[in-house]
Amino acid sequence: TQLLEQSPQFLSIQEGENLTVYCNSSSVFSSLQWYRQEPGEGPVLLVTVVTGGEVKKLKRLTFQFGDARKDSSLHITAAQPGDTGLYLCAGGFVTTDKLIFGTGTRLQVFP
Amino acid sequence: DAGVIQSPRHEVTEMGQEVTLRCKPISGHNSLFWYRQTMMRGLELLIYFNNNVPIDDSGMPEDRFSAKMPNASFSTLKIQPSEPRDSAVYFCASSPRTRSEQYFGPGTRLTVT
Numbered sequence: 001t002q003l004l005e006q007s008p009q010f011l012s013i014q015e016g017e018n019l020t021v022y023c024n025s026s027s028v029f030s031s032l033q034w035y036r037q038e039p040g041e042g043p044v045l046l047v048t049v050v051t052g053g054e055v056k057k058l059k060r061l062t063f064q065f066g067d068a069r070k071d072s073s074l075h076i077t078a079a080q081p082g083d084t085g086l087y088l089c090a091g092g093f094v095t096t097d098k099l100i101f102g103t104g105t106r107l108q109v110f111p
Numbered sequence: 112d113a114g115v116i117q118s119p120r121h122e123v124t125e126m127g128q129e130v131t132l133r134c135k136p137i138s139g140h141n142s143l144f145w146y147r148q149t150m151m152r153g154l155e156l157l158i159y160f161n162n163n164v165p166i167d168d169s170g171m172p173e174d175r176f177s178a179k180m181p182n183a184s185f186s187t188l189k190i191q192p193s194e195p196r197d198s199a200v201y202f203c204a205s206s207p208r209t210r211s212e213q214y215f216g217p218g219t220r221l222t223v224t
Contacts, residue, residue, distance in 0.1 A: 033212060042115070042202050042215025043154070088154065097142055097209050098167060101154040 003027075004091055004102035012108045013079055021074045021105045023089035031092040032065050032072045033099065036085045043088055079109045113137070115216035117203050123222045129191040132219045135184055136205030144213060145178055145188050146202040154202070160186065161209070193223045 004025045013019055023032070031050045035043035047056050049065035049072065056063045060083075062075040072089055086106050090099040116135040124130055136143050144159040158168040163180045171178070175194070180186040190197055200220050204213040 031210070040217070042204070042218055044215070045212045048212060092210055094210070096167070097159060097161065097206065098156055099213065101156075103153050 004089055004100055006087075006089060006102040006105045008105060009103065010106050010108075012110065015080055015109055015111050016078050017109075019076050019079060019107070021076075021087055021107075023072045023074075023102050025070050025091060025100075027091065027100075028069050029091035029100075030069070030094040032069070033090045033092065034063055034072070034074055035088045035090060037088060038085045043086075076107075079107075081109045081111050083107060084109050115203055115205055115214055117201075117216035117219050119219060120217065121220045121222075123224065124193055125224055126194055127192045128223075129189065130193045130197075130221060130223075132188040132201050132203075132221070134186045134188070134203030134216060136186070136203070137207075137214055138184065140205035140207050140214070141183070142206040142209065142213075143180060143186050144204040144206070145186070146204065146215075148200045148202060148218070149198075157188070190221075193221075195223045197221060198223050 007022045033048045034046045036046055037043040047063045052067045052069045054065045060077045064073050086104050088104050089102040092099050118133045141162050145157040146154050148154045157170045158178045160180045176190055178188045200218045202215050202218045204215040206213045
């Protein structure tokens, strides 16, 4: 069974703090996507990384794909209350359209 | 441009009843996915279609679940008979091409009593 473990499961921080969320697997992925889901809504794509070692930045969010394409991290600088939500990583494969979603990290940023 | 549309947004039904969830994907997208999300199990893929054809239904829990995509703009997920353990949020997502990003609908919150 392919499994994507995310850590931490829950994170409560104050506005202005930095944080890192991790996504780990024993499987190799052809791509890794990060989504954010807000209450009552569906997940929304933030970024896709496809090359081992790739780093992408989206304003205060920095995404990295591991060299071996088995893991990824999401770093948020100076978190804001608007960053609150469920963060999901999802691994993709060359041979299928399926995505394997991670277990999720629920982030709460307090003002 | 309209996103993925799902209906109903909320459904409350009694055990044993038939439930039909509906999805309209984004126009021009050729892949459609049905997911179920619970606190315990997270986001699970139930089934997906390419060009209206079911490709992988290995995530469908049991024979009580069925899905159809009669045309490129409409899909249904049916549960018959429904059970309390089917209570979850069901999401439909569509994708513009193979192995690309997915666009999710707002979900249907199903409660089976």
